[in-house]
Amino acid sequence: MRYLTFALGKGRLAKEALKLFEKTGITCEEMKDKDSRKLIFVNEELKMRFFLAKGPDVPTYVEYGAADIGIVGRDTILEEGRQVHEVLDLGFGKCKMCICGREEDRVYLNNREVIRVATKYPNIAKHHFYEKKNQTVEIIKLNGSIELAPIVGLSEVIVDIVETGSTLRENGLGVLEEICDLSARMIVNPVSMRMENDRIKELIGKVREQL
């Protein structure tokens, strides 16, 4: 039997994903060693391998078949646009993709003005403004602390993830428009889905029972 390989997005989601897997009897003791610099972890008994990767790289590993299965946020799936099957909403990592800014800047959206939009998600932002809102904007890619952009005058609004809303509130910003709901998803390589259909379907069934 070949190994089934899992790519987990590092950070917030990996911990929850491992907890969920553990409930279905899928464990990887090696992964719990926080000091380890090892990159790939094997469960010989289950013939499974696990690795952690930067979120945006997870769909890449899965599209190329370097991982059969990936766990990643829906935001990353939408942003990366890779050829993968999304098979399960895992129900954790819930948040929303939103256009945010100062309340007085809502007028820029209502009047469809050519404004600057800072975001870590340029493809999602482009799709929303151009395809859904029919508004021409300049998109500025940032890599973190997106809420800074309207405060220091880099952009009029931002497109970012909102969970509790406290980052926005503490910085005098708010949600101007919701784009979509997000949560962690299980994705599968299309070829693996065919070649390992029984194993993957059984796994999806077991995980679904725990949701």
Ligand SMILES: Nc1ncnc2c1ncn2[C@@H]1O[C@H](COP(=O)(O)OP(=O)(O)OP(=O)(O)O)[C@@H](O)[C@H]1O
């Ligand atoms: N409050 C939140 N902020 C950001 N992401 C969240 C939040 N709540 C849930 N998520 C989900 O968790 C995923 C991973 O978030 P995390 O912050 O761990 O990674 P990241 O922001 O890509 O990492 P880093 O900032 O370290 O590069 C996101 O892609 C999103 O789907």
Ligand SMILES: O=P(O)(O)OC[C@H]1O[C@H](OP(=O)(O)OP(=O)(O)O)[C@H](O)[C@@H]1O
């Ligand atoms: O609504 P809240 O609960 O405040 O969460 C939302 C914040 O969390 C995320 O940032 P993250 O912590 O990933 O850091 P980053 O800004 O460096 O991406 C996101 O980009 C928002 O800034």
